[in-house]
Amino acid sequence: EVQLLESGGDLVQPGGSLRLSCAASGFTFGIYTMAWVRQAPGMGLEWVSAINLGGRTFYADSVQGRFIISKDSSDNTLYLQMNSLRAEDTAVYYCAKEGGHTLPFDSWGQGTLVTVSS
Amino acid sequence: EIWLTQSPATLSLSPGDRATLSCRASQSVSSFLAWYQQKPGQAPRLLIYGASNRATGIPARFSGSGSGTDFTLTISSLEPEDYALYYCQERFTGWTFGQGTKVEVK
Secondary structure: OOEEEEEOOOEEOOOOOEEEEEEEEOOOHHHOOEEEEEEOOOOOEEEEEEEOOOOOEEEOOOOOOOEEEEEEOOOOEEEEEEOOOOHHHOEEEEEEEEOOOOOOEEEEOOOEEEEEOO | OOOEEEEOOEEEEOOOOOEEEEEEEOOOOOOOEEEEEEOOOOOOEEEEEOOOEEOOOOOOOEEEEEEOOEEEEEEOOOOHHHOOEEEEEEOOOOOOEOOOEEEEEO
């Protein structure tokens, strides 16, 4: 059974940094594209970043240059380093697994809440 | 960048009704279109991929159709557990989501 468990969400001041983690199990982590998707309070889903099996990274314009996605295939963990945080980054952040090349997200974590406020 | 526009924003229907949700892309996404269901406090769940293929475990009352720029998610007969938010997503050029359609009880 695929399991994705996010952690690291917290209250952080504007301009601060935070690192999210997603512990994956139940599948061969290294061969799937993994991603972060966020949802601001009362709002829709927004794709944030993705990393493919070769380690190529992709970012939404809203986080380009501030967020860094990475993965450690030796311990099946996905990361999101978030820098220069803004109030508009406040959201639940979900870790998601693609079902295969160009397939959508077939597994999601339960989410971790990031609040950016002074 | 591809934009996805979902309509209507809210659909008010009774149990047993047929629900028809629309997703329109700003340019062709071929058949690389997925639908998700999200209930309050829960992560999204994949319903449909490749525009018309049901994901594992999804009931037959859910169906998807369309290609290019116009797509439809149909729920043939609403069950109480189907009242939720529904999002479309393209996987042709990236991972863009539509803004969602809420299916609520009439």
